[in-house]
Structure formats: C-alpha cells, structure tokens
Amino acid sequence: MTIVSAETIDALLPQTQCRQCGYGGCRPYAEALAMHRAAINQCPPGGEDTIRDLAALLGVPYEPPDPVFGAIKPPAVALIDEQRCIGCTLCIQACPVDAIVGATKMMHTVIAAECTGCELCIPPCPVDCISMPVTVGNTTRVQKKNAAALAKRRFESRNRRLQREKDERAARLAAAKDTAAEIKKRATVEKAIARARERLRQRGR
Numbered sequence: 549m550t551i552v553s554a555e556t557i558d559a560l561l562p563q564t565q566c567r568q569c570g571y572g573g574c575r576p577y578a579e580a581l582a583m584h585r586a587a588i589n590q591c592p593p594g595g596e597d598t599i600r601d602l603a604a605l606l607g608v609p610y611e612p613p614d615p616v617f618g619a620i621k622p623p624a625v626a627l628i629d630e631q632r633c634i635g636c637t638l639c640i641q642a643c644p645v646d647a648i649v650g651a652t653k654m655m656h657t658v659i660a661a662e663c664t665g666c667e668l669c670i671p672p673c674p675v676d677c678i679s680m681p682v683t684v685g686n687t688t689r690v691q692k693k694n695a696a697a698l699a700k701r702r703f704e705s706r707n708r709r710l711q712r713e714k715d716e717r718a719a720r721l722a723a724a725k726d727t728a729a730e731i732k733k734r735a736t737v738e739k740a741i742a743r744a745r746e747r748l749r750q751r752g753r
C-alpha cells in the first residue's frame with residue numbers, strides 16, 4: 549500500500565459531503581483512508597470510478613462497492629414543492645453547500661446548479677416537501693471532477709461563513725458581558741458613594 553496524504557485522497561472524492569461513507573464528510577473519510585482505517589469502497593456517490601481511482605492511488609486491489617454504505621444512484625438534485633414549504637429554514641441549515649435560498653416563513657428554493665444531490669436536506673423537512681428527481685446530471689469524468697471542485701469551493705465557503713457568524717456571536721456576547729459588568733461596577737461605586745455621603749451627613753448633625 550502506498551503512503552498518500554489525506555489532501556491528495558480528498559481530491560479524488562466527489563465532495564457531496566453526504567456522510568454515507570460513515571464519516572463526517574469527504575475529508576474525514578480521506579483522512580481515514582490515509583491512515584488505512586477505511587476501505588476504498590465506502591463512497592456511493594463516487595461509484596466505481598472513485599473506487600478505481602483510489603485503488604490506483606493507494607496501490608491496493610479494486611473492491612466492488614459495498615452496499616452497506618448505500619446504493620449507487622443516478623444523478624439527482626433536490627426539488628422543493630414550494631406550495632407546501634412552510635419556510636422553517638431547516639433545509640438551509642442542513643445543506644453543506646448553501647444550495648438552498650429562502651428566509652424564515654418564506655418559501656424555499658433549491659439552486660439546481662449548486663445542488664450535489666447529497667439528500668441531507670430531506671430528513672429535517674417537517675412537511676416532507678423535498679424530493680430528488682433524477683437529472684441528466686454529470687456523467688463524464690470531466691463533468692464529475694468539475695462538479696466536485698465546485699462543491700468543495702462552496703462547502704469551504706459555507707464553513708468560512710459559519711465560522712465568521714460564530715465569531716461575531718461570540719464578540720457580541722463578550723461585548724454584552726463587558727457592558728453588564730460595567731453597569732454593575734458603576735452601581736456598586738454609586739452605592740458606596742451614597743453610603744459615604746450618608747455617614748458624613750450623620751456625623752455633621
């Protein structure tokens with residue numbers, strides 16, 4: 549078996565971030581493969597092509613797709629039945645590539661060109677209004693590589709956005725705590741001054 553970096557392995561994966569391989573996304577699966585802790589046939593979206601690519605890269609024999617990790621399906625993109633959508637935003641929160649647009653209590657829509665077909669938006673939808681119609685999709689190796697590159701860019705961009713929002717929330721919380729501490733300190737000082745004045749007043753009687 550050849551020693552290969554997780555980054556090089558990750559570059560061969562479809563980047564749908566669907567977690568069907570049993571890991572938290574493509575990169576964690578790549579890391580497990582780099583450490584020889586996972587088999588090469590755990591990625592249904594990658595199908596036979598990805599297994600062959602991984603076998604060649606890692607210098608291991610080809611293994612057929614393992615059905616335990618899910619069936620290999622034809623390309624599909626999510627479609628929201630906008631008449632039934634209640635605008636809860638749960639699908640937006642689940643989508644790893646920000647392929648859904650919509651606001652609270654407004655209907656939501658999938659940007660078909662950005663959707664990887666990962667299906668992660670389906671389970672959280674409380675009204676079951678998301679379906680996965682099959683598309684002509686990306687069928688050639690070049691199309692699949694381009695789609696994976698786009699998905700990776702969007703996934704990383706989403707992660708940066710989530711981190712930025714988390715940092716901003718933490719900064720707002722810290723500022724609110726500082727303000728509360730300042731108000732408490734001022735009240736303590738004012739009380740101390742009031743007590744001192746009262747003592748002086750009583751002595752002056």
Ligand code: SF4
Pocket residue numbers: 561562563564565566567568569570571572573574575577590591592593594
């Ligand atoms: S695309 Fe493949 S490697 Fe990536 S998360 Fe899905 S199953 Fe795992």
Ligand code: SF4
Pocket residue numbers: 625626642643644645646647648658662663664665666667668669670
């Ligand atoms: S819209 Fe749904 S199926 Fe498409 S990428 Fe987002 S979560 Fe996955």
Ligand code: SF4
Pocket residue numbers: 628632633634635636637638639640650655656672673674675676677678
């Ligand atoms: S999870 Fe379902 S109901 Fe909620 S916004 Fe998405 S499509 Fe609409």
